[in-house]
Amino acid sequence: MHTPAIDVHGLRKCYGDQIVLDNVDLTVHAGTVTALLGPNGAGKTTTVHILSTLLRPDGGTAFVNGCDVMRDQAGVRAQIGLTGQFSAVDSLLTGEENLRLMARLRHLGSKRSKARVVELLDQFDLVDAARKPLATYSGGMQRRLDLAMTLVQAPSVIFLDEPTAGLDPRSRRTLWDIVRGLVAEGATVLLTTQYLDEADQLADRIAVLDGGRIVAEGTPNELKRLVPGGHLRLRFADAAALDTAARLLDECTRDAVDLALTVPSDGGIGALRSVLDRLDTAHIEVADLSTHTPDLDDVFLALTGTKTPAGPVDAKGMTS
Incomplete structure (x- = not known):
């Protein structure tokens, strides 16, 4: 059997009396996209930060490509890329300089760094803007550059925390195409998003977080069937x-x-x-x-309302 790209069991995180993650289980298979959906404060970003070694959990286990996020942080970091909610680009540098800086931080070496920067500028359609200051970049261009910086070392597991927040529809679709291309090349993506159509378009599987718990998990079509009205x-x-x-x-x-x-x-x-x-x-x-089925808006409202299921809901709508 193949080792899951991400394997989480009983993950817990608290801040004082506030429970942020409450025994979360999550498995993400290699070469797929899994979307984490949930209202603000549900624990999506906390999950990503734990998996990317930025936070320590209070309990449970989490592995990325077989590396323990608690005991082998260096092993995890060597295999992942993270694009956070806010662009991590240096506005005083050009796009090309930002990429070169990241390549140096990743210790790629001079020759490999130059080649990789050229590859990424071309892949993300930033060649014409490569030597322009970031003040001239649109929001979509800055987000593409941010994602390109995440990919300097070609990570096998990529965490995207609301990567298209605030972008116009055209820029969002451009990033969707980039994500699809990365997965086609073998990458694994864990995506958090507030855009339900984004999850519907990109995700092989969706996990719905509410109150620190996964209250439903399945393919987009399976989740739509959980809601009456079809x-x-x-x-x-x-x-x-x-x-x-x-x-x-x-x-x-x-x-x-x-x-x-x-x-x-x-x-x-x-x-x-x-x-x-x-x-x-x-x-x-x-x-x-x-055939008419409820959409993910209906699923989201049904599963993250004032009442939540007694336990996680599987694709057949049974609680456990």
Whole structure:
């Protein structure tokens, strides 16, 4: 079996009487993107800071590529890159100078440093601005430079703490493409974000933090199925087919004007197959079919409201 890129069990962190992380378990497999979602104060940034050795946990275990964040901090730091909530660039230097400074701090050596800086400037579309002062950079350009500095030593595990906060939609999508490219090359990404569409676009799996606990975890589609409101909409060619289908399908809602039925569904393949099999057995043809599931906004509100599940929710919606 392959060692997970990130493996966390029973992680705890407190500040006085305030519990920030309460027995958090999290596994992130290599070459994937996992997003941490949650309201402000849920513990997302604290988790990232512990995994990147900036904070010491009060309990539990955490490993990055098999290195213990408590006992082998040097081993962890050699394999990770961290882009925090705020750009860590020096505004008195040019973009190229910032990258060269980071390369020197990473002890790449003169020849390798020059080559790596050229690679990153090209990869992040900063060649034309390389020797311009950062005062001339837009927010998106500064964020790209910040991420480029994170990648100077080509880390295998990358922590991105709200990397697109405050960026315009075009700059956000540019960074999304960069993240996808990094993962395609084999990197592992743990992402915290307040943008639910960002998690939906990038994440292979999502963990929802609330009150210092992971209250749900799964793929974006699995999490959407946890929230009621999903349904199938079936449209028929004539009123006779509509009437027959309405008698076959339980708890459906009829739309006589559009010759359509709305059938509650969790959005899964099994539910869809069951409905179509029943209609097919009765020789009823469907003129048009669409599937509707709640989005991550619905999931976020349902799972991080005033009431939280008694235990973590798995992809089937069962608490443990």
